[in-house]
Amino acid sequence: MASTALQKEGEAVRRVPFMVNRAEALWWAYMRLSGMALILLVLGHFAIQHIINDVHNLSAEWVIEQRWALAGWRIYDALMLAIGYTHGLRGLWQVAQDYIHNKTVVLVIKWVLIIGGGLVLLIGAMALVGTPWRTSTP
Amino acid sequence: MNNLRLTLEQSIKYKGRTGQWAWIFHRVSGLGVALFLTIHILDTASIYFSRPVYEWFVGLYKTPLFGMGEIGLLACVIYHALNGLRVIGVDFWPQLTVHQRRMSYAVYVLFFLVFIPSGGIMLWRILQHMGGA
Numbered sequence: 001m002a003s004t005a006l007q008k009e010g011e012a013v014r015r016v017p018f019m020v021n022r023a024e025a026l027w028w029a030y031m032r033l034s035g036m037a038l039i040l041l042v043l044g045h046f047a048i049q050h051i052i053n054d055v056h057n058l059s060a061e062w063v064i065e066q067r068w069a070l071a072g073w074r075i076y077d078a079l080m081l082a083i084g085y086t087h088g089l090r091g092l093w094q095v096a097q098d099y100i101h102n103k104t105v106v107l108v109i110k111w112v113l114i115i116g117g118g119l120v121l122l123i124g125a126m127a128l129v130g131t132p133w134r135t136s137t138p
Numbered sequence: 139m140n141n142l143r144l145t146l147e148q149s150i151k152y153k154g155r156t157g158q159w160a161w162i163f164h165r166v167s168g169l170g171v172a173l174f175l176t177i178h179i180l181d182t183a184s185i186y187f188s189r190p191v192y193e194w195f196v197g198l199y200k201t202p203l204f205g206m207g208e209i210g211l212l213a214c215v216i217y218h219a220l221n222g223l224r225v226i227g228v229d230f231w232p233q234l235t236v237h238q239r240r241m242s243y244a245v246y247v248l249f250f251l252v253f254i255p256s257g258g259i260m261l262w263r264i265l266q267h268m269g270g271a
Contacts, residue, residue, distance in 0.1 A: 046256075050212070056263075123183045126183065
């Protein structure tokens with residue numbers, strides 16, 4: 001912890017840490033910035049996909065031929081995937097940190113979040129990039 | 139598990155009122171959305187990896203039970219979004235702290251204003267498909 005206080009000989013200096021960890025401060029800011037973006041992205045997604053469009057009309061043909069045929073929708077979904085899932089993983093990370101007091105268990109959960117979360121992001125990204133080259137007939 | 143019980147017990151006993159309940163609802167709704175999001179990414183991605191798996195998921199989402207779950211998910215998303223906005227407001231403009239209780243109540247009012255019509259449309263549609271399917 002850096003401290004800029006000039007210490008005179010024999011005088012006690014009260015060091016007040018501003019933020020314990022720079023990464024924590026950046027994550028704090030990220031949760032708020034990503035949260036603002038997600039309000040627009042996720043509520044927009046919910047309104048269009050779950051309320052205006054009926055889930056009963058959903059099919060693989062429709063997704064491939066109509067929705068993901070437009071690059072714009074794949075960019076929209078990619079943004080939601082990247083911003084939304086990292087926001088969610090960080091939230092799970094904080095919940096584990098706050099409520100589980102066994103340090104080993106917390107460490108295991110954090111590694112599960114990093115590796116498991118990374119895999120889910122990779123799988124989602126592969127589908128977004130690869131699907132347009134698939135034919136709509138199985 | 140002991141921690142979980144302790145957390146639940148103390149959450150009910152602790153008299154933090156509006157702010158504390160907003161905190162609890164924010165965490166619970168966040169956990170719900172994060173859990174569903176994991177499933178939702180994988181089911182959507184299955185369109186690329188395995189068509190039968192994708193069709194199975196879509197069939198599952200068309201059942202009334204999952205339809206109700208979808209309404210619950212909507213509630214979580216709307217609350218988490220509105221309360222998150224309140225948290226951002228208080229964090230970036232600390233002078234808003236004096237209005238924190240009023241802001242918590244405003245979140246509940248706005249929540250119902252948004253959730254009742256949108257959830258109602260989804261419920262109506264589930265009932266229609268149950269009757270006419």
